[in-house]
Amino acid sequence: MPAVSKGDGMRGLAVFISDIRNCKSKEAEIKRINKELANIRSKFKGDKALDGYSKKKYVCKLLFIFLLGHDIDFGHMEAVNLLSSNKYTEKQIGYLFISVLVNSNSDLIRLINNAIKNDLASRNPTFMNLALHCIANVGSREMAEAFASEIPRILVAGDTMDSVKQSAALCLLRLNRSSPDLVPMGDWTARVVHLLNDQHLGVVTAASSLITTLAQKQPDDFKTSVSLAVTRLSRIVSSASIDLQDYTYYFVAAPWLSVKLLRLLQCYPPPEDAALRGRLTECLETILNKAQEPPKSKKVQHSNAKNAVLFEAISLIIHQDSEPTLLVRACNQLGQFLQHRETNLRYLALESMCTLASSEFSHEAVKTHIETVINALKTERDVSVRQRAVDLLYAMCDRSNAKQIVAEMLSYLETADYSIREEIVLKVAILAEKYAVDYTWYVDTILNLIRIAGDYVSEEVWYRVIQIVINRDDVQGYAAKTVFEALQAPACHENLVKVGGYILGEFGNLIAGDSRSSPLVQFNLLHSKFHLCSVPTRALLLSAYIKFINLFPEVKATIQDVLRSDSQLRNADVEIQQRAVEYLRLSCVASTDILATVLEEMPPFPERESSILAKLKKKKGPGNLPETNDSRRNGKVNGSTEPSEKMESSNQCFPSLFADLLPTNRPRPAPSSSIMPSAGTVVSTHPFTDVLNLNPAPSTGASLLIDVFSETSIEASTEMSEDSFHRFICKNNGVLYENHLLQIGLRSEYRQNLGRMYIFYGNKTSAQLLNFSSSVTSSDALKAQLNVQSKAVDPVIEGGAQVQQIINIECVSDFTDAPALNIQFRCSGTLQNISVKLPVMLNKFFQPTEMTSQDFFQRWKQLGDPRQEVQKIFKAKHPMDKDLTKSKIVGFGVALLDAVDPNNENFVGAGIIHTKNTQVGCLLRLEPNIQAQMYRLTLRTSRDTVSQRLCDLLAEQF
């Protein structure tokens, strides 16, 4: 068997691998591996010094064992030793082991760095390559610190070998990504750009990766790369395939490099210089022409490589979005692929066409392929391809073809895979709303949707249909008639019952003239579904009944009987019971006038972003949703105002969908309290509370009830801001503050003595927040201890939008106070001030430290000075759950040390606080006493102030 091994085969290794392969069972394999591990361990520990060859062999065995899925916890030192060997194979195994197995915070990094330094200085290109690979693979901060200034020099030095340049470029790329602050930008940038001119295509390939990444960050510094990339590209594209013989892959000249250059050009707008621009257009045309030529080889590799370049060129054309002829040609090319026999190409063509559909130049061209795409939807055997077809139909939809597309999607929905049904439902709902010319079609579509895929119709969809019906008088009668008819089906989906209940409750009177849909018939129809529905739907139906009492006094007695029945009045569910009691009482006490006021028709909803679209975006993830391009052209085609269009401009949508059925800017009908004794505590001021959020708009003010409510809510929020400070002691993310206007979310990261905090301000209203400003202030004492720098935020936050602010924090020395975040803005004319304590605490700058029991007690004794210890005994505020406590201690920032304390119930932790001036080691011990429900917390650190502060912070948590 060892014969397979090439070169200086390691016989022991080959035997071992053969043994493993011959193992009959998993158990036998594990046994063999354990035996080998024990053997290697004893060899490493043995007195006899191992020679390089044996070390290499054993390290190689460890690598193989690791590959089989076993954790390797030793051998690192031997691998590091191999680095200093003079033999390439030994050195290489050492580096390989380190790249694969050493993570970036290992304590061996310093030794590794030394070896790397030697190899870099060796001027032996193969050794230099190994060292550079290693930096690129591990890429830790310490390595960056050691080599960040060295590598650019190697990269641009005139005498560096080509292969070393390639490695250096990729290495620099890694360092730039992991520790950008350490890589100095300097005169080397200009010379890196010139690597695109290098005669060695391998160097160009590596350099173009580096430049693309850098150009995404600092486009201005690398602008000159555009002309070089175009020149290089045109040389590749126009070359006969023999010119670049080494880099020609199945008759395609340097396909990977072409793709990279095209990618690089996508970082920039089309070149302004006319000559350059002409040259680029020429390149793109050549690539498109080549696609039409007969293939030079029948091999799939040839067409794949050719098409890889072609698709990248098309993305560039789409990105530039400026040459109508190119766009249309690209579209035609993709159209050919739509019917290609290879699934991959059909898939990619559908995907690219989605983006083409949003360009005004090619939208019409894309539309010509509608039949093919619809056909794909019906015949493709691969669900992912069908999914792309749905996406494309959605993207190419406009007013002219909306009816056809929606109909096709609906018919596809009947057989669609379960995994994509919900998404299709959302898309149909959006298209139907957006391109509805007459709203009867819209209502029909949505009801069909519920009929076909009721389970996949989310709340947002049926909320939205109700919003629209309520806001448009012309469709209300039709809607009532249609839902009435739909409800007559023997089995209908619960969502339909919801829509039916709501719409008949509001507009049942519009169809009551017909004897076939008289009030009693309507009521009986609804009530026949009642018992099959879930509790929330039943509650909604009860609200519909009370509305019926107002609309049709003749059915009052029947409804009162229903409300009075035991199954309602004594229902086990409190919500139903309460509604039954209150509605019954209301119908008995209130006069017709009052009933009419209380139960008047719902006011129109304010026009706002469609929650369905928000949901679709959320589902697809940012950036994945093909933007329908209507915002660009709606001036031409759209006459009427449509709710979903406004939002196209706001990319960020507010995450919460709560406010969808809440008419915020209108006073609600409020009952006078004298006639509704039972309603005092309840939400039944409005019968349809189940779909409403009760957060009151302050402007209403008409109702006493609501005023009381809004006051409590403000109180609650100020309390929360104090409380939330403590919630953030052991965690870094969450909601910092919330009231009815604004939600402040927080995400923070800390590393050593530096921290960065992302603050998200979400506007919960539908109106703009103006003159928005936020600043961070610290007390004078705190300023010296903590540097806080905040970036400015936009002064305007659109309704429902969210903006982000970044705050950089540097801990100079230990501190106790916390900075304050002051926010000021104007909302509907009133100036609002909010002040919140920013949760920056000392423990955020912890770095956990693992140590053994022996070390821990040794250090514990060293910190024996009574001033260094702080102890606190306190009663447990929360249930004394062991796992919870563990996670809190870890969240606090220290390492939780197992098996240190002799008493198993106690928790022991250790960590180091990093400040700019010093580092403070810290040990803690928490002893719970379950019987007494008490804790004893002891902290020992080298500074008394630190001990005290940490003890105070942590004691709050249990």
Place this chain on the structure above:
Amino acid sequence: MIKFVLMVNRQGQTRLSRYYQPVELNRRATLEADVVRCCLSRKKEQVPEVNTTCGLYTLEPRSATVLCLPTVFVCGVQRLQTGLPSVRGPVHCGRCDRLRASITCHVSQNELSIYELVHNFVEVLDKYFSRVSELDIMFNLDRVHIILDEMIQNGHIVETNKSRILAPLTALDKMTSS
């Protein structure tokens, strides 16, 4: 960029793995098992959405999709040129292909070019080992790593020219034989 390179045999055992984005050691096994399941369980026409993030990308949810790019890679006698694999996952080859390579990359990458990169990698291995087999990979792990390092570094393509890729190894072999 490319997230990791993985080669497995038909039984789903890992024969080579290289990560270009840190993944905790204990999560690698599950991740690899997930990818293998995606690749091996697929029938030719039925392509499950390979959108299961495989537990890898919890750090940046939804920004990346796992994409399995297979290659039909035959042990021993001959290479199969059966059906054309879909980009999104490998073709199920009924016969004796014993090892597959898969590369997982950012979804924004040019899929076809990555696909061909895998093919190129296999061709280089073929050239060096003259028709590579699973055993070649197992017994010459270090050399396969050298080849891979010459082609892909840090998740980016560095070299695509076969003879340049093999240059260090050829030099090495010359050194040991003399």
